[in-house]
Amino acid sequence: MQSTTYSLDSIRSDFPVLERKVRDNKPLVYLDNAATAQKPIQVIDAITDYYKNHNSNIHRAVHALAEESTEAFEATRSKVAKFLNVANTKEIIFVKGTTEAINLVAYAWGRDNVQKGDIVVTTEYEHHSNIVPWQILTQETGADLKYIDIDENGELMLEQLDEYLATGKVKLVAISHVSNVLGTITDVKEVIKKCKNADAKILIDGAQAVPHMKVDIGNLGCDFYAFSAHKMLGPTGVGVLWARKELLENMRPFLGGGDMIREVHKYETTYNDLPYKFEAGTPNVADVICFSAAIDYLTKIGMDNVRNHEIELTEYALEKMSKVKGIVIYGTKDPKKQGGVISFNFNDVHPHDVATIVDKNGVAIRSGHHCAQVLMEKLEVAATNRASFYIYTTKQEIDVLIDSLEEVAKVFKL
Amino acid sequence: MSADPIYTEMIIEYSRNPSNFGKIENPHIHRHDSNPLCGDSIDLYVNVDGNKITEVKFDGKGCAICMACTSVLTEMIQGKNLEEVKNFKKDDLLSELGLGHLIKTSPVRIKCALLSLKALKYGIYSYFVDKMNDTEAAGNLKEEAASLY
Numbered sequence A: 001m002q003s004t005t006y007s008l009d010s011i012r013s014d015f016p017v018l019e020r021k022v023r024d025n026k027p028l029v030y031l032d033n034a035a036t037a038q039k040p041i042q043v044i045d046a047i048t049d050y051y052k053n054h055n056s057n058i059h060r061a062v063h064a065l066a067e068e069s070t071e072a073f074e075a076t077r078s079k080v081a082k083f084l085n086v087a088n089t090k091e092i093i094f095v096k097g098t099t100e101a102i103n104l105v106a107y108a109w110g111r112d113n114v115q116k117g118d119i120v121v122t123t124e125y126e127h128h129s130n131i132v133p134w135q136i137l138t139q140e141t142g143a144d145l146k147y148i149d150i151d152e153n154g155e156l157m158l159e160q161l162d163e164y165l166a167t168g169k170v171k172l173v174a175i176s177h178v179s180n181v182l183g184t185i186t187d188v189k190e191v192i193k194k195c196k197n198a199d200a201k202i203l204i205d206g207a208q209a210v211p212h213m214k215v216d217i218g219n220l221g222c223d224f225y226a227f228s229a230h231k232m233l234g235p236t237g238v239g240v241l242w243a244r245k246e247l248l249e250n251m252r253p254f255l256g257g258g259d260m261i262r263e264v265h266k267y268e269t270t271y272n273d274l275p276y277k278f279e280a281g282t283p284n285v286a287d288v289i290c291f292s293a294a295i296d297y298l299t300k301i302g303m304d305n306v307r308n309h310e311i312e313l314t315e316y317a318l319e320k321m322s323k324v325k326g327i328v329i330y331g332t333k334d335p336k337k338q339g340g341v342i343s344f345n346f347n348d349v350h351p352h353d354v355a356t357i358v359d360k361n362g363v364a365i366r367s368g369h370h371c372a373q374v375l376m377e378k379l380e381v382a383a384t385n386r387a388s389f390y391i392y393t394t395k396q397e398i399d400v401l402i403d404s405l406e407e408v409a410k411v412f413k414l
Numbered sequence B: 001m002s003a004d005p006i007y008t009e010m011i012i013e014y015s016r017n018p019s020n021f022g023k024i025e026n027p028h029i030h031r032h033d034s035n036p037l038c039g040d041s042i043d044l045y046v047n048v049d050g051n052k053i054t055e056v057k058f059d060g061k062g063c064a065i066c067m068a069c070t071s072v073l074t075e076m077i078q079g080k081n082l083e084e085v086k087n088f089k090k091d092d093l094l095s096e097l098g099l100g101h102l103i104k105t106s107p108v109r110i111k112c113a114l115l116s117l118k119a120l121k122y123g124i125y126s127y128f129v130d131k132m133n134d135t136e137a138a139g140n141l142k143e144e145a146a147s148l149y
């Protein structure tokens, strides 16, 4: 643990939206953080400041504003690298989100490195963005797509990975660091070790990890890592793909256009250096620049403190929720093994009825398939309810959730 | 905290014990419909004698609102003639369950409430057109169904 002072009040006062009243003047209780996080005033101010004072395109013009913008854009790249302990800043590619990052790898790496008869491995608890690109790739190339199943605690059955790797045909393992539905934390160190031994590449979907815990890419040893800014206090429309330089250099480009080129002639083009080779067109300059403020904010709090706060909340919530009549909680139910995400259902009450009743009390939870229909099939449900926490979530808010869930049990006579 | 006005005794009761739940083999009218957002998914079966609805059943899965509304709809149209059912309005159904306010307050949940009515209107439209070859009787049923929500 770094510091013991975690000032929830002062954190909350930085988030204007948390002062909102919704539905008949109920204070907003925002528990849909796995979908997207709220933004602190520092991030909101950064974006206004950019448009008010600096707006211009980057990397091309030599005028003052262009220089300022370019500098700020590149400074964010360095900040991201430092945040993730990445030594080479050129390995940080800005994309529009986790989804684009994974598609980039499937297209620009997959098409040249996965062939008929090869195997791509993913898991039952992936977001659609870490399934569909691999379906497209394997269908196109004639490779096989295999799944690592989950056990009744929502943890991966890693012995299946051993079996797949033993065939010697696995080219890539694509796996999420933290499940967006169950919150299960993948033992990525173990997975990476296994992949290394079998000479398979490994992509990690860190959309639910980077916002919530310290991620040290420099020491992790994976090949590709993807995440989104909007789930970590930053703006929508910005994401990061990190990949090893050797891989990126040997990959074909993803999108063709401005900025990614060195020289263009009528019939051939030479490509720009990293990272620009993968950043065609005008990037999301404003949002990348204000993403910087989000990283500063999290750095100031300290990622270990963020994680500890969420462990405390998850422990508190699990304990209270498990006492609500008729509730079924999915996943490990162990706060040390999962992120601040709890998925649950009530015996034969549709999740949308749960969400509607809870919403009347100002509580925002998510109900649906959470872009994880493969997992829903496994759990044998059409949908679940999900409550997910973040740095500004309080125990009092969890109490409001619990009261609302008790109301559901009462209304439905469970 | 007050109980939600949507979730009245009547709705909970119907959702727990839906009326006319089941399947009709080879019905005169069969229509499947679903709401991708919440995953409500129902099949509506209707038998007709001349111009009169003789039997209605439904099966499927859905939220309490969808189950209750579908139940009540099946009860309301039983024994009615097609002309009456054609003129059946969404308010007729919603007011029966005290859900009229949903139209204003919940553009999302209104879809759950009206799914069965949409299925019924499409079903009767197809029946007029395909089985009775009567496009005139079908009138604007299809547009009405499409514009329910």
Ligand SMILES: Cc1ncc(COP(=O)(O)O)c(C=O)c1O
Residues within 6 Å of the ligand: A034, A035, A096, A097, A098, A099, A100, A127, A129, A130, A176, A178, A179, A180, A205, A207, A208, A228, A239, A371
């Ligand atoms: C685990 C996981 N992967 C990928 C994504 C997709 O992220 P984005 O929509 O920002 O591209 C999400 C977001 O919902 C997620 O939770």
